[in-house]
Amino acid sequence: MSNKIKISIINQNEIEGEGLRRILIERSVEDVEVFRKYSEISFDDMEGPMSSVFLLICSPVDDMTLDICRMAHEAHPEARIIMLANECSSMMVARAFRVGVAGYISKDTSCAGLVAMIKLVELGEKVIPSRVISDLAALDTTSRPIENDVRISDTNMSGREIEILRGLIRGEPNKLISRRLNITEATVKVHVKSILRKLQVVNRTQAAIWAMSRGLSGNSETSMQEEIALPFPVLTGTRPPSVKCNGTYIAAA
Template sequence: MDTTGSRHLRILLLEPNRLWREGLSRVLEDTGYNVVAAAGTLVEGLAEMARGGETPDIVVLDASATAEAPATEFEVARTRFPETRIVVFTDPETPNDALACFLAGADGCLMKNISSKAMAGCLDLVALGERVFPASLIGALLKDPGMGSSPTPVPEVYQNLADPATAQLSKRERQILASLAVGRSNKQIAEENNLTEATIKVHLRNILRKIHATNRTQAAVWAITHKVSDTPATQ
Protein backbone atom coordinates (compact mmCIF):
# COMPACT_ATOMS: atom_id res chain seq x y z
CA MET A 1 0.00 0.00 0.00
CA ASP A 2 1.27 3.48 -0.81
CA THR A 3 2.30 5.79 1.97
CA THR A 4 0.43 8.98 2.64
CA GLY A 5 3.59 11.02 2.29
CA SER A 6 2.86 11.39 -1.42
CA ARG A 7 -0.81 10.55 -0.86
CA HIS A 8 -1.10 8.83 -4.24
CA LEU A 9 -3.48 6.28 -2.77
CA ARG A 10 -5.66 4.35 -5.20
CA ILE A 11 -9.36 4.74 -4.43
CA LEU A 12 -12.29 2.61 -5.55
CA LEU A 13 -15.35 4.82 -5.03
CA LEU A 14 -18.80 3.25 -4.67
CA GLU A 15 -21.79 5.57 -4.54
CA PRO A 16 -25.29 4.87 -5.95
CA ASN A 17 -26.06 8.57 -6.50
CA ARG A 18 -24.27 9.57 -9.68
CA LEU A 19 -24.11 13.30 -8.90
CA TRP A 20 -22.70 12.72 -5.39
CA ARG A 21 -20.31 10.13 -6.83
CA GLU A 22 -18.96 12.57 -9.40
CA GLY A 23 -18.65 15.31 -6.80
CA LEU A 24 -16.82 13.16 -4.26
CA SER A 25 -14.56 11.78 -6.98
CA ARG A 26 -13.51 15.33 -7.87
CA VAL A 27 -12.91 16.21 -4.21
CA LEU A 28 -10.75 13.12 -3.76
CA GLU A 29 -8.74 13.87 -6.89
CA ASP A 30 -8.28 17.51 -5.88
CA THR A 31 -7.05 16.36 -2.46
CA GLY A 32 -4.36 14.22 -4.08
CA TYR A 33 -5.87 10.75 -4.22
CA ASN A 34 -6.13 8.65 -7.36
CA VAL A 35 -9.70 7.49 -8.04
CA VAL A 36 -8.99 4.44 -10.20
CA ALA A 37 -12.66 3.48 -10.53
CA ALA A 38 -16.07 4.80 -9.53
CA ALA A 39 -19.34 2.88 -9.65
CA GLY A 40 -22.77 2.61 -8.10
CA THR A 41 -22.38 -0.81 -6.50
CA LEU A 42 -19.61 -3.14 -5.37
CA VAL A 43 -20.31 -5.58 -8.22
CA GLU A 44 -19.98 -2.77 -10.78
CA GLY A 45 -16.87 -1.46 -9.04
CA LEU A 46 -15.15 -4.85 -9.05
CA ALA A 47 -15.93 -5.27 -12.74
CA GLU A 48 -14.46 -1.83 -13.43
CA MET A 49 -11.32 -2.70 -11.44
CA ALA A 50 -10.96 -5.97 -13.39
CA ARG A 51 -11.04 -4.10 -16.68
CA GLY A 52 -8.43 -1.63 -15.48
CA GLY A 53 -6.20 -4.20 -13.82
CA GLU A 54 -5.81 -1.98 -10.74
CA THR A 55 -5.83 -2.87 -7.05
CA PRO A 56 -7.31 -0.19 -4.76
CA ASP A 57 -5.63 0.85 -1.52
CA ILE A 58 -8.98 2.00 -0.10
CA VAL A 59 -12.58 1.29 -1.02
CA VAL A 60 -14.68 4.36 -0.22
CA LEU A 61 -18.40 3.75 -0.25
CA ASP A 62 -21.74 5.10 0.86
CA ALA A 63 -23.48 3.00 3.52
CA SER A 64 -26.43 2.65 1.14
CA ALA A 65 -24.15 0.85 -1.33
CA THR A 66 -23.86 -2.07 1.11
CA ALA A 67 -27.55 -2.92 0.81
CA GLU A 68 -28.58 -4.61 4.08
CA ALA A 69 -25.56 -6.87 4.49
CA PRO A 70 -22.38 -4.83 4.96
CA ALA A 71 -20.44 -7.80 6.34
CA THR A 72 -21.13 -9.77 3.14
CA GLU A 73 -20.15 -6.84 0.95
CA PHE A 74 -16.93 -6.28 2.87
CA GLU A 75 -16.06 -9.98 2.68
CA VAL A 76 -16.49 -9.92 -1.10
CA ALA A 77 -14.25 -6.85 -1.39
CA ARG A 78 -11.55 -8.31 0.85
CA THR A 79 -11.64 -11.68 -0.92
CA ARG A 80 -10.79 -9.85 -4.11
CA PHE A 81 -8.40 -7.32 -2.51
CA PRO A 82 -7.05 -8.74 0.80
CA GLU A 83 -4.90 -5.71 1.64
CA THR A 84 -7.54 -3.11 0.80
CA ARG A 85 -8.95 -0.90 3.52
CA ILE A 86 -12.65 0.02 3.64
CA VAL A 87 -14.09 3.44 4.52
CA VAL A 88 -17.84 4.07 4.71
CA PHE A 89 -19.71 7.38 4.49
CA THR A 90 -22.84 7.49 6.64
CA ASP A 91 -25.60 9.95 7.43
CA PRO A 92 -25.17 11.68 10.83
CA GLU A 93 -28.87 11.11 11.49
CA THR A 94 -28.54 7.31 11.27
CA PRO A 95 -25.69 6.40 13.65
CA ASN A 96 -26.80 2.76 13.76
CA ASP A 97 -25.76 2.42 10.11
CA ALA A 98 -22.27 3.59 11.03
CA LEU A 99 -22.00 1.14 13.91
CA ALA A 100 -23.31 -1.72 11.76
CA CYS A 101 -20.61 -1.04 9.17
CA PHE A 102 -17.92 -0.61 11.82
CA LEU A 103 -18.80 -3.88 13.52
CA ALA A 104 -19.00 -5.57 10.12
CA GLY A 105 -15.34 -4.74 9.59
CA ALA A 106 -15.11 -1.26 8.05
CA ASP A 107 -11.78 0.37 8.81
CA GLY A 108 -13.33 3.81 8.97
CA CYS A 109 -16.73 5.49 9.18
CA LEU A 110 -17.06 9.12 8.13
CA MET A 111 -20.06 11.44 8.25
CA LYS A 112 -21.29 12.90 4.97
CA ASN A 113 -21.00 16.42 6.34
CA ILE A 114 -17.25 16.06 7.01
CA SER A 115 -14.91 18.68 5.52
CA SER A 116 -12.55 17.69 2.72
CA LYS A 117 -9.55 18.43 4.93
CA ALA A 118 -10.84 16.24 7.75
CA MET A 119 -11.76 13.51 5.26
CA ALA A 120 -8.19 13.49 3.91
CA GLY A 121 -6.80 13.20 7.42
CA CYS A 122 -9.08 10.26 8.19
CA LEU A 123 -8.23 8.47 4.95
CA ASP A 124 -4.55 8.92 5.67
CA LEU A 125 -5.00 7.39 9.14
CA VAL A 126 -6.89 4.44 7.69
CA ALA A 127 -4.17 3.93 5.08
CA LEU A 128 -1.63 3.77 7.92
CA GLY A 129 -3.57 0.98 9.60
CA GLU A 130 -5.74 2.92 12.05
CA ARG A 131 -9.50 2.50 12.49
CA VAL A 132 -11.57 5.69 12.48
CA PHE A 133 -15.00 6.25 14.02
CA PRO A 134 -16.39 9.78 14.65
CA ALA A 135 -16.64 10.76 18.31
CA SER A 136 -19.87 12.65 17.57
CA LEU A 137 -21.48 9.45 16.26
CA ILE A 138 -20.38 7.57 19.38
CA GLY A 139 -22.12 10.23 21.46
CA ALA A 140 -25.29 9.87 19.38
CA LEU A 141 -25.20 6.09 19.73
CA LEU A 142 -24.89 6.33 23.50
CA LYS A 143 -28.07 8.42 23.57
CA ASP A 144 -30.00 6.33 21.01
CA PRO A 145 -32.58 4.11 22.72
CA GLY A 146 -32.74 1.94 19.60
CA MET A 147 -29.03 1.16 19.69
CA GLY A 148 -28.21 -2.45 19.19
CA SER A 149 -31.20 -3.17 16.95
CA SER A 150 -28.96 -3.73 13.91
CA PRO A 151 -29.03 -7.32 12.56
CA THR A 152 -25.31 -7.08 11.73
CA PRO A 153 -23.38 -9.94 13.35
CA VAL A 154 -20.88 -8.74 15.93
CA PRO A 155 -17.34 -9.94 15.13
CA GLU A 156 -15.80 -12.44 17.53
CA VAL A 157 -13.34 -9.86 18.88
CA TYR A 158 -16.32 -7.93 20.27
CA GLN A 159 -18.37 -10.98 21.24
CA ASN A 160 -15.58 -12.00 23.60
CA LEU A 161 -15.81 -8.81 25.63
CA ALA A 162 -17.17 -9.05 29.16
CA ASP A 163 -20.83 -8.83 30.07
CA PRO A 164 -21.60 -5.56 31.92
CA ALA A 165 -23.04 -7.56 34.81
CA THR A 166 -19.67 -9.19 35.43
CA ALA A 167 -17.30 -6.38 34.48
CA GLN A 168 -17.55 -4.82 37.96
CA LEU A 169 -16.60 -1.30 36.90
CA SER A 170 -16.40 1.31 39.61
CA LYS A 171 -18.25 4.60 39.32
CA ARG A 172 -14.99 6.36 38.46
CA GLU A 173 -14.14 3.77 35.80
CA ARG A 174 -17.57 4.16 34.21
CA GLN A 175 -17.09 7.93 34.10
CA ILE A 176 -13.71 7.53 32.43
CA LEU A 177 -15.02 4.94 29.97
CA ALA A 178 -17.96 7.18 29.03
CA SER A 179 -15.51 10.01 28.31
CA LEU A 180 -13.33 7.68 26.27
CA ALA A 181 -16.35 6.55 24.25
CA VAL A 182 -17.12 10.09 23.07
CA GLY A 183 -13.58 10.62 21.86
CA ARG A 184 -11.90 12.51 24.68
CA SER A 185 -8.14 12.24 25.09
CA ASN A 186 -6.40 11.13 28.29
CA LYS A 187 -5.50 14.76 28.98
CA GLN A 188 -9.12 15.90 28.63
CA ILE A 189 -10.38 13.04 30.81
CA ALA A 190 -7.78 13.91 33.44
CA GLU A 191 -8.87 17.56 33.48
CA GLU A 192 -12.56 16.61 33.71
CA ASN A 193 -11.94 14.37 36.70
CA ASN A 194 -9.26 16.48 38.39
CA LEU A 195 -6.74 13.66 38.06
CA THR A 196 -3.33 13.25 36.48
CA GLU A 197 -2.86 11.63 33.07
CA ALA A 198 -0.82 8.89 34.74
CA THR A 199 -3.79 8.06 36.96
CA ILE A 200 -6.11 7.98 33.94
CA LYS A 201 -3.77 5.53 32.21
CA VAL A 202 -3.91 3.26 35.25
CA HIS A 203 -7.72 3.41 35.26
CA LEU A 204 -7.81 2.66 31.53
CA ARG A 205 -5.58 -0.39 31.97
CA ASN A 206 -7.94 -1.63 34.69
CA ILE A 207 -10.97 -0.96 32.49
CA LEU A 208 -9.50 -2.87 29.54
CA ARG A 209 -8.68 -5.79 31.82
CA LYS A 210 -12.15 -5.87 33.35
CA ILE A 211 -14.05 -5.79 30.05
CA HIS A 212 -11.51 -8.06 28.29
CA ALA A 213 -10.67 -5.42 25.69
CA THR A 214 -7.23 -4.96 24.14
CA ASN A 215 -7.49 -1.35 22.98
CA ARG A 216 -9.46 1.90 23.19
CA THR A 217 -11.56 1.12 20.11
CA GLN A 218 -12.85 -2.11 21.61
CA ALA A 219 -13.57 -0.29 24.86
CA ALA A 220 -15.54 2.40 23.03
CA VAL A 221 -17.61 -0.21 21.19
CA TRP A 222 -18.24 -1.99 24.50
CA ALA A 223 -19.45 1.30 26.01
CA ILE A 224 -21.80 1.83 23.07
CA THR A 225 -23.25 -1.66 22.83
CA HIS A 226 -23.79 -1.93 26.59
CA LYS A 227 -24.84 1.70 27.12
CA VAL A 228 -22.34 1.97 29.94
CA SER A 229 -23.42 5.47 30.94
CA ASP A 230 -26.88 4.10 31.78
CA THR A 231 -25.68 1.08 33.73
CA PRO A 232 -25.78 1.17 37.58
CA ALA A 233 -22.29 1.56 38.94
CA THR A 234 -20.60 -0.80 41.33
CA GLN A 235 -18.81 1.06 44.08
Protein backbone atom coordinates in the same frame (compact mmCIF):
# COMPACT_ATOMS: atom_id res chain seq x y z
CA MET B 1 -1.00 10.33 0.62
CA SER B 2 0.83 7.30 -0.80
CA ASN B 3 1.26 7.23 -4.59
CA LYS B 4 0.24 3.55 -4.53
CA ILE B 5 -3.16 4.21 -3.06
CA LYS B 6 -6.16 3.50 -5.25
CA ILE B 7 -9.55 4.82 -4.23
CA SER B 8 -12.60 3.06 -5.62
CA ILE B 9 -15.86 4.87 -4.96
CA ILE B 10 -18.87 2.57 -5.04
CA ASN B 11 -22.11 4.49 -5.42
CA GLN B 12 -25.28 3.86 -7.40
CA ASN B 13 -25.78 7.62 -7.65
CA GLU B 14 -23.46 8.62 -10.50
CA ILE B 15 -23.72 12.36 -9.82
CA GLU B 16 -22.78 11.94 -6.16
CA GLY B 17 -19.94 9.57 -6.98
CA GLU B 18 -18.45 11.84 -9.66
CA GLY B 19 -18.78 14.84 -7.36
CA LEU B 20 -16.75 13.09 -4.69
CA ARG B 21 -14.16 11.97 -7.25
CA ARG B 22 -13.63 15.58 -8.32
CA ILE B 23 -13.29 16.69 -4.69
CA LEU B 24 -10.54 14.12 -4.09
CA ILE B 25 -8.70 14.86 -7.35
CA GLU B 26 -8.70 18.59 -6.55
CA ARG B 27 -6.92 17.67 -3.32
CA SER B 28 -4.10 15.75 -5.01
CA VAL B 29 -5.62 12.28 -4.83
CA GLU B 30 -4.73 11.03 -8.31
CA ASP B 31 -6.02 7.47 -8.68
CA VAL B 32 -9.78 7.67 -8.09
CA GLU B 33 -12.44 5.68 -9.93
CA VAL B 34 -16.22 5.53 -9.56
CA PHE B 35 -18.23 2.32 -9.89
CA ARG B 36 -21.93 1.56 -9.66
CA LYS B 37 -21.31 -1.96 -8.28
CA TYR B 38 -18.54 -3.70 -6.36
CA SER B 39 -18.38 -6.41 -9.04
CA GLU B 40 -17.24 -3.80 -11.59
CA ILE B 41 -13.91 -3.21 -9.81
CA SER B 42 -10.91 -4.91 -11.41
CA PHE B 43 -7.83 -5.79 -9.37
CA ASP B 44 -5.81 -7.18 -12.28
CA ASP B 45 -3.70 -4.02 -12.60
CA MET B 46 -2.60 -4.04 -8.96
CA GLU B 47 1.08 -4.95 -8.55
CA GLY B 48 2.72 -6.03 -5.32
CA PRO B 49 1.06 -5.43 -1.94
CA MET B 50 -2.25 -3.71 -2.61
CA SER B 51 -2.73 -0.30 -1.06
CA SER B 52 -6.34 0.46 -1.81
CA VAL B 53 -9.22 2.29 -0.21
CA PHE B 54 -12.80 1.45 -1.02
CA LEU B 55 -14.82 4.58 -0.34
CA LEU B 56 -18.46 3.53 -0.15
CA ILE B 57 -21.05 6.28 -0.33
CA CYS B 58 -23.91 4.80 1.67
CA SER B 59 -27.12 6.69 2.19
CA PRO B 60 -28.97 5.15 3.81
CA VAL B 61 -26.76 2.48 5.32
CA ASP B 62 -28.55 -0.83 4.86
CA ASP B 63 -27.95 -4.58 4.99
CA MET B 64 -27.04 -4.69 1.28
CA THR B 65 -24.27 -2.14 1.81
CA LEU B 66 -22.97 -4.05 4.83
CA ASP B 67 -22.93 -7.24 2.73
CA ILE B 68 -20.80 -5.44 0.12
CA CYS B 69 -18.37 -4.39 2.84
CA ARG B 70 -18.19 -7.95 4.14
CA MET B 71 -17.50 -9.36 0.66
CA ALA B 72 -14.84 -6.74 -0.05
CA HIS B 73 -13.10 -7.38 3.27
CA GLU B 74 -13.14 -11.17 2.86
CA ALA B 75 -11.85 -10.99 -0.73
CA HIS B 76 -9.23 -8.29 -0.07
CA PRO B 77 -8.43 -8.11 3.68
CA GLU B 78 -5.43 -5.86 2.96
CA ALA B 79 -7.68 -3.16 1.48
CA ARG B 80 -9.14 -0.38 3.64
CA ILE B 81 -12.89 0.08 3.53
CA ILE B 82 -14.49 3.40 4.37
CA MET B 83 -18.19 4.17 4.69
CA LEU B 84 -19.44 7.71 4.19
CA ALA B 85 -22.99 8.01 5.43
CA ASN B 86 -25.74 10.19 6.86
CA GLU B 87 -26.61 7.69 9.60
CA CYS B 88 -23.95 7.67 12.32
CA SER B 89 -25.65 5.95 15.25
CA SER B 90 -23.38 3.95 17.55
CA MET B 91 -25.09 0.65 16.75
CA MET B 92 -24.81 1.16 12.98
CA VAL B 93 -21.14 2.09 13.28
CA ALA B 94 -20.56 -1.05 15.38
CA ARG B 95 -22.25 -3.22 12.73
CA ALA B 96 -20.05 -1.68 10.03
CA PHE B 97 -16.82 -2.36 11.92
CA ARG B 98 -17.89 -5.96 12.55
CA VAL B 99 -17.97 -6.61 8.78
CA GLY B 100 -14.49 -5.17 8.20
CA VAL B 101 -14.95 -1.42 7.78
CA ALA B 102 -11.85 0.57 8.79
CA GLY B 103 -13.36 4.04 8.72
CA TYR B 104 -16.88 5.37 9.20
CA ILE B 105 -17.24 9.04 8.26
CA SER B 106 -20.22 11.37 8.48
CA LYS B 107 -21.34 13.22 5.35
CA ASP B 108 -21.24 16.38 7.48
CA THR B 109 -17.43 16.21 7.35
CA SER B 110 -15.62 18.97 5.44
CA CYS B 111 -13.83 18.17 2.18
CA ALA B 112 -10.42 18.79 3.76
CA GLY B 113 -11.37 16.69 6.77
CA LEU B 114 -12.47 13.81 4.52
CA VAL B 115 -9.09 13.68 2.80
CA ALA B 116 -7.29 13.80 6.16
CA MET B 117 -9.37 10.90 7.46
CA ILE B 118 -8.74 8.83 4.34
CA LYS B 119 -5.01 9.34 4.95
CA LEU B 120 -5.39 8.10 8.51
CA VAL B 121 -7.24 4.99 7.34
CA GLU B 122 -4.50 4.35 4.78
CA LEU B 123 -1.97 4.44 7.63
CA GLY B 124 -3.90 1.72 9.45
CA GLU B 125 -5.91 3.86 11.88
CA LYS B 126 -9.58 3.38 12.66
CA VAL B 127 -11.84 6.39 12.14
CA ILE B 128 -15.19 6.75 13.89
CA PRO B 129 -17.62 9.69 14.21
CA SER B 130 -17.36 11.89 17.28
CA ARG B 131 -21.07 11.10 17.82
CA VAL B 132 -20.04 7.61 18.95
CA ILE B 133 -17.70 9.06 21.57
CA SER B 134 -20.52 11.33 22.75
CA ASP B 135 -22.77 8.29 23.17
CA LEU B 136 -20.09 6.51 25.19
CA ALA B 137 -19.58 9.59 27.33
CA ALA B 138 -23.32 9.63 28.06
CA LEU B 139 -23.18 6.17 29.62
CA ASP B 140 -23.48 5.85 33.37
CA THR B 141 -20.02 6.67 34.76
CA THR B 142 -20.52 4.80 38.03
CA SER B 143 -19.18 1.66 36.28
CA ARG B 144 -21.75 -0.47 38.04
CA PRO B 145 -22.26 -3.98 36.63
CA ILE B 146 -25.61 -4.75 35.02
CA GLU B 147 -27.47 -7.44 36.91
CA ASN B 148 -27.32 -10.44 34.59
CA ASP B 149 -30.16 -12.26 36.31
CA VAL B 150 -32.65 -9.74 34.91
CA ARG B 151 -33.91 -11.00 31.56
CA ILE B 152 -35.86 -9.19 28.86
CA SER B 153 -38.87 -11.35 29.68
CA ASP B 154 -38.79 -9.90 33.22
CA THR B 155 -39.17 -6.29 32.02
CA ASN B 156 -42.84 -6.54 31.05
CA MET B 157 -42.16 -5.15 27.56
CA SER B 158 -44.79 -5.61 24.87
CA GLY B 159 -44.15 -7.30 21.54
CA ARG B 160 -44.15 -3.89 19.86
CA GLU B 161 -41.54 -2.60 22.28
CA ILE B 162 -39.36 -5.66 21.62
CA GLU B 163 -39.51 -4.95 17.88
CA ILE B 164 -38.55 -1.31 18.48
CA LEU B 165 -35.73 -2.43 20.76
CA ARG B 166 -34.43 -4.58 17.90
CA GLY B 167 -34.49 -1.44 15.78
CA LEU B 168 -32.37 0.36 18.40
CA ILE B 169 -29.86 -2.50 18.21
CA ARG B 170 -29.69 -2.02 14.44
CA GLY B 171 -29.10 1.70 14.97
CA GLU B 172 -32.30 2.73 13.22
CA PRO B 173 -33.65 6.27 13.76
CA ASN B 174 -37.28 6.76 14.82
CA LYS B 175 -38.33 7.68 11.28
CA LEU B 176 -37.05 4.39 9.85
CA ILE B 177 -38.61 2.37 12.69
CA SER B 178 -41.98 4.06 12.18
CA ARG B 179 -41.87 3.36 8.44
CA ARG B 180 -40.91 -0.27 8.94
CA LEU B 181 -43.59 -0.95 11.58
CA ASN B 182 -46.19 1.25 9.87
CA ILE B 183 -46.77 3.44 12.92
CA THR B 184 -46.28 7.16 13.49
CA GLU B 185 -42.95 8.60 14.56
CA ALA B 186 -44.65 10.06 17.65
CA THR B 187 -45.77 6.54 18.64
CA VAL B 188 -42.21 5.29 18.28
CA LYS B 189 -40.98 8.06 20.59
CA VAL B 190 -43.55 7.03 23.23
CA HIS B 191 -42.43 3.40 23.00
CA VAL B 192 -38.75 4.36 23.22
CA LYS B 193 -39.39 6.35 26.41
CA SER B 194 -41.24 3.34 27.84
CA ILE B 195 -38.35 1.04 26.92
CA LEU B 196 -35.79 3.31 28.61
CA ARG B 197 -37.96 3.45 31.74
CA LYS B 198 -38.49 -0.32 31.91
CA LEU B 199 -34.79 -1.06 31.37
CA GLN B 200 -33.76 1.75 33.74
CA VAL B 201 -31.30 3.24 31.23
CA VAL B 202 -30.89 6.83 30.08
CA ASN B 203 -30.52 6.61 26.28
CA ARG B 204 -30.96 4.43 23.19
CA THR B 205 -27.34 3.26 23.17
CA GLN B 206 -27.57 1.94 26.73
CA ALA B 207 -30.86 0.21 25.87
CA ALA B 208 -29.26 -1.53 22.88
CA ILE B 209 -26.22 -2.61 24.91
CA TRP B 210 -28.50 -3.89 27.70
CA ALA B 211 -30.55 -5.94 25.22
CA MET B 212 -27.55 -7.37 23.38
CA SER B 213 -26.01 -8.46 26.68
CA ARG B 214 -29.13 -10.65 27.10
CA GLY B 215 -28.70 -12.19 23.66
CA LEU B 216 -31.33 -10.16 21.81
CA SER B 217 -30.30 -9.39 18.24
CA GLY B 218 -31.49 -6.92 15.63
CA ASN B 219 -32.94 -9.81 13.64
CA SER B 220 -36.74 -9.84 13.98
CA GLU B 221 -36.79 -13.58 13.41
CA THR B 222 -34.78 -14.32 16.55
CA SER B 223 -37.11 -15.72 19.20
CA MET B 224 -37.25 -14.55 22.77
CA GLN B 225 -36.16 -18.04 23.86
CA GLU B 226 -32.76 -17.41 22.26
CA GLU B 227 -31.93 -14.77 24.88
CA ILE B 228 -28.94 -15.68 27.02
CA ALA B 229 -27.22 -14.12 29.98
CA LEU B 230 -23.54 -13.41 29.46
CA PRO B 231 -21.22 -15.26 31.88
CA PHE B 232 -19.54 -11.96 32.77
CA PRO B 233 -20.80 -8.55 33.94
CA VAL B 234 -21.26 -5.76 31.40
CA LEU B 235 -19.78 -2.52 32.70
CA THR B 236 -21.22 0.81 31.74
CA GLY B 237 -19.26 4.03 31.55
CA THR B 238 -16.24 2.50 29.77
CA ARG B 239 -14.53 4.91 27.40
CA PRO B 240 -11.70 3.72 25.14
CA PRO B 241 -8.63 5.88 24.54
CA SER B 242 -8.94 8.05 21.45
CA VAL B 243 -7.44 11.03 19.70
CA LYS B 244 -9.56 13.83 18.30
CA CYS B 245 -8.86 14.99 14.74
CA ASN B 246 -11.06 17.45 12.86
CA GLY B 247 -14.13 16.62 14.92
CA THR B 248 -13.65 12.87 14.53
CA TYR B 249 -12.08 10.53 17.07
CA ILE B 250 -9.46 8.07 15.96
CA ALA B 251 -9.07 4.88 17.96
CA ALA B 252 -5.88 2.83 17.65
CA ALA B 253 -6.14 -0.25 15.45
